[in-house]
Amino acid sequence: MSPETELTEEKLGEWLRRHKEDCKRMRYLKDLYEGRHPIQLMPKKDAWKPDNRIICNHAKYIVDRFNGFFLGIPVKTMHPDAEVAAELEEIQRYNDQDDNNAELSKYCSIYGSGFELLYTDEDAHICITYLSPLECFMIYDDSVARKPLYGVRYYKNSDKETVGSVFTASEIVPFSDKDGLHFGDPVPHYFGGVPLIEYIENEERQGAFEQVESAITGYEKAISEKANDVDYFADAYLLLVGVALDQDDLHFMHSNRVIHVSGLDADQLNAVKVEFLQRPSADATQENLLNRLEDQIFTQSMVANISDEDFGGSSGTALAYKLQPMRDLAASKARKFSSGMNRRWKLIASSPASRMPADAWKDIRYRFTENLPKNLLEEVQTAAQMAGITSRETQLSVISAVDDPQSELEKIAAENGTEPDDALRAERSTEVTADAG
Known part of the structure; x- marks a missing residue:
């Protein structure tokens, strides 16, 4: 409005x-x-x-x-x-x-x-x-x-x-x-x-x-x-053709899972058909x-x-x-x-x-x-292969376990008794020397 x-x-x-x-x-x-x-x-x-x-x-x-x-x-x-x-x-x-x-x-x-x-x-x-x-x-x-x-x-x-x-x-x-x-x-x-x-x-x-x-x-x-x-x-109807059965016979068949037809000669038996009605x-x-x-x-x-x-x-x-x-x-x-x-x-x-x-x-x-x-092993292998191609900060950023690459570099420098900037300068110096060689 x-x-x-x-x-x-x-x-x-x-x-x-x-x-x-x-x-x-x-x-x-x-x-x-x-x-x-x-x-x-x-x-x-x-x-x-x-x-x-x-x-x-x-x-x-x-x-x-x-x-x-x-x-x-x-x-x-x-x-x-x-x-x-x-x-x-x-x-x-x-x-x-x-x-x-x-x-x-x-x-x-x-x-x-x-x-x-x-x-x-x-x-x-x-x-x-x-x-x-x-x-x-x-x-x-x-x-x-x-x-x-x-x-x-x-x-x-x-x-x-x-x-x-x-x-x-x-x-x-x-x-x-x-x-x-x-x-x-x-x-x-x-x-x-x-x-x-x-x-x-x-x-x-x-x-x-x-x-x-x-x-x-x-x-x-x-x-x-x-x-x-x-x-x-599961509820298919059973079709019986050519068989005369009373209710007791049907109940017996349903309860015992048995179909028994007796008293038929060979021609009558061939005319008997028993099958389930199934939908297509x-x-x-x-x-x-x-x-x-x-x-x-x-x-x-x-x-x-x-x-x-x-x-x-x-x-x-x-x-x-x-x-x-x-x-x-x-x-x-x-x-x-x-x-x-x-x-x-x-x-x-x-x-x-x-x-x-x-x-x-x-x-x-x-x-x-x-x-x-995360596939940590694959990430570490990828980071290792980036050595000499990218900065160390970029290497660490590939690893999902490292939340803050800059903070991680500071921790690494502290463990080595150096400053983060010194470590980075040393890395760059190494890269320049390698390029000159």
Whole structure:
């Protein structure tokens, strides 16, 4: 909306209606993630027909697998100023920020977006918490900058009334729909902007499995029908032709799994026919369909199927190609996530409760580390082969067990009784001598 337009009760009511409409889509995605799938709501079949409803929760697999890859190793927040770095660490530890980031990232993968709220508690500590997009939305201005004008959070209280808050750049304005939608008295929040922050999975705000929803439901329908066919086979009817049997004979045969026909001559015996009635089998067609749907789910979602039997036996190069789509997806999400975190720290630095300079957020850097199984032996061998080609710092950066190559060089120098700079100069001198030779 235009920044010159006032957010009245009528305007807020319109935005609330629009958000509740979008919540229908998000609740459906939530149901898929939590295992409440459309196949459970299909009309029941006749009592004598098998009616399997098998849930294969690819939605949960995609979200949990991708976020384990993306934030299984927590994002590292760094700053060149030691005092600012210490303040960042203290705020994150106070708020269990690694867990907050993980839950926020999961919301983004389920719904396409997630929200973070900043506030100050009774001890004057800056607090950070994550919120579901089912209860929050942002209102941006209509310029190309799309600056946040208002953040809105609302919910139903114990009296079934809609209550909530509008967050402006300077105030928190409560509202309620009791006796008609109306605002309450505003209170200041002391952050330098709207303290509700939206994080997005992608620019389209689509969840990680939203594009493959139809393939997931199709897969469950196909595998359920396959289970029905197995039940049909187990309950197949026995056809007896040319044999007169009473109920006692049939009961005996059913109980003892024995078919005994007596008192027939040779011609009558040749006319006897005993077989099971079976439906035509489409097992090969069903298997092809299931395999095609499963491939489609993981290909379109760009999340690797780690449980694939061929995955673990792949070579390093083949494994890299299989993981490349998920790496691309994670890199794109890291850029969106970094944008949200920049706004988080910018707002925190603007608060009087923060000990950071107001512009300290500009120098904050983030390190996202892919959570992959590591082959330490292979990494060490690769690092050893880089000797004389790259610097020692670059060599050490190849080894995943070394978190900080520069710090590791300082430890090596201390053990050898030299300064890190002396070690590096000696290394460069050796390289120059070798080149001259």
